[in-house]
Amino acid sequence: MNALTNTREQIIETAHQLMLQRGYNGFSYKDISKPLGVKNAAIHYHFPCKADLVRELIRENHELLKQMTGEFMAYGGEARPQLEGLFAFTVQQCGCGRPICIIGALAVDYEDLPEDIKAANEAFISDSTSWLSRVLELGREQGELEFNGDPEIKAMLIMASIQGLRQIARFHGTGVFAKAFDQIRIDLGMNT
Amino acid sequence: MNALTNTREQIIETAHQLMLQRGYNGFSYKDISKPLGVKNAAIHYHFPCKADLVRELIRENHELLKQMTGEFMAYGGEARPQLEGLFAFTVQQCGCGRPICIIGALAVDYEDLPEDIKAANEAFISDSTSWLSRVLELGREQGELEFNGDPEIKAMLIMASIQGLRQIARFHGTGVFAKAFDQIRIDLGMNT
DNA sequence: GTCTATACCTTGATAGAC
DNA sequence: GTCTATCAAGGTATAGAC
Numbered sequence: 001m002n003a004l005t006n007t008r009e010q011i012i013e014t015a016h017q018l019m020l021q022r023g024y025n026g027f028s029y030k031d032i033s034k035p036l037g038v039k040n041a042a043i044h045y046h047f048p049c050k051a052d053l054v055r056e057l058i059r060e061n062h063e064l065l066k067q068m069t070g071e072f073m074a075y076g077g078e079a080r081p082q083l084e085g086l087f088a089f090t091v092q093q094c095g096c097g098r099p100i101c102i103i104g105a106l107a108v109d110y111e112d113l114p115e116d117i118k119a120a121n122e123a124f125i126s127d128s129t130s131w132l133s134r135v136l137e138l139g140r141e142q143g144e145l146e147f148n149g150d151p152e153i154k155a156m157l158i159m160a161s162i163q164g165l166r167q168i169a170r171f172h173g174t175g176v177f178a179k180a181f182d183q184i185r186i187d188l189g190m191n192t
Numbered sequence: 193m194n195a196l197t198n199t200r201e202q203i204i205e206t207a208h209q210l211m212l213q214r215g216y217n218g219f220s221y222k223d224i225s226k227p228l229g230v231k232n233a234a235i236h237y238h239f240p241c242k243a244d245l246v247r248e249l250i251r252e253n254h255e256l257l258k259q260m261t262g263e264f265m266a267y268g269g270e271a272r273p274q275l276e277g278l279f280a281f282t283v284q285q286c287g288c289g290r291p292i293c294i295i296g297a298l299a300v301d302y303e304d305l306p307e308d309i310k311a312a313n314e315a316f317i318s319d320s321t322s323w324l325s326r327v328l329e330l331g332r333e334q335g336e337l338e339f340n341g342d343p344e345i346k347a348m349l350i351m352a353s354i355q356g357l358r359q360i361a362r363f364h365g366t367g368v369f370a371k372a373f374d375q376i377r378i379d380l381g382m383n384t
Numbered sequence: 385g386t387c388t389a390t391a392c393c394t395t396g397a398t399a400g401a402c
Numbered sequence: 403g404t405c406t407a408t409c410a411a412g413g414t415a416t417a418g419a420c
Binding site: 230 | 385386387388389
Binding site: 186 | 352357358
């Protein structure tokens with residue numbers, strides 16, 4: 001990795017952070033360039049317009065998800081460690097300056113988004129829900145988890161609750177995570 | 193209600209709509225004044241700065257909640273109709289141009305908010321969660337609902353999931369509500 | 385209470401030198 | 403690849419006439 005690619009990486013990293021802290025409309029090119037010690041125009045060289053930059057963020061976020069969920073087999077096909085991984089991931093993200101999730105961030109700025117970014121986020125939601133759905137289904141089959149209803153819907157509901165939790169945590173503190181995750185464990189019969 | 197108060201009401205109504213569609217940073221005074229057929233300065237007369245306006249929105253939203261939850265006794269102390277009311281309220285809000293809830297909208301713009309607005313939103317979260325907590329607790333006592341764990345935490349989790357759902361609905365359509373609410377009913381043993 | 389006019393700032397984006 | 407310089411557009415907010 002040479003100096004050139006390094007700047008590009010740094011731009012993405014900084015923008016990612018800003019995006020999950022302030023939303024699409026809440027940060028500017030200056031917010032990125034200043035901490036990096038470069039000028040406005042340098043960002044435009046790498047990403048001509050803001051949508052190009054955000055497109056890249058979603059792609060990176062999606063990669064992170066694939067990488068995370070791809071480790072499924074490493075747990076020997078068990079469902080519970082996968083769920084614990086999701087909980088840990090959430091806390092870790094909030095702890096490293098990414099308080100809200102990208103779905104929530106983009107939902108607020110929905111009307112300003114180009115169509116392809118909407119589509120990319122839609123795919124991100126579908127993929128993460130599908131993954132959790134498979135975990136839930138397998139867990140129920142294997143007797144690790146207990147719940148009624150369609151795994152797909154249950155998965156969406158859990159994903160939605162975690163997304164909402166991250167936003168509530170901003171106002172009520174990150175202490176809500178431990179309590180809420182305990183409740184999810186109870187709801188899924190994981191405390192037995 | 194004379195013409196003067198009417199303009200003020202209209203400003204609040206329009207801003208409320210815009211706020212729940214585009215977030216704190218996503219709308220301007222011009223977005224409010226144009227559809228109302230007045231000028232920029234007219235808004236500033238009623239609300240000197242943007243924070244004053246948003247303060248009023250939260251107050252109004254909070255009133256709406258109190259009014260809604262205050263009808264508890266009208267249902268004869270039954271829990272299930274209260275929950276159905278919450279579901280119906282969510283769908284109704286999304287149907288009348290308020291896709292995201294105010295908690296989610298403000299969570300994204302958190303860093304731009306004055307302290308008193310943060311506090312007001314915090315109180316709004318607490319009040320709505322407390323109300324749902326009482327409904328859940330009573331419902332369990334009366335045998336209407338079935339769930340394990342602390343009603344307060346369970347309430348927060350349900351509130352979080354509805355908040356997240358409204359954001360997911362923006363990308364995946366409002367069809368998610370019916371499915372998700374059915375799942376909540378299943379989780380609470382309301383389908384028996 | 386609403387208007388016109390305007391001050392002042394930040395934004396995303398571009399052109400051209402180095 | 404990064405810089406300086408600059409742009410047009412749009413933002414919040416204020417002053418003063420009506």
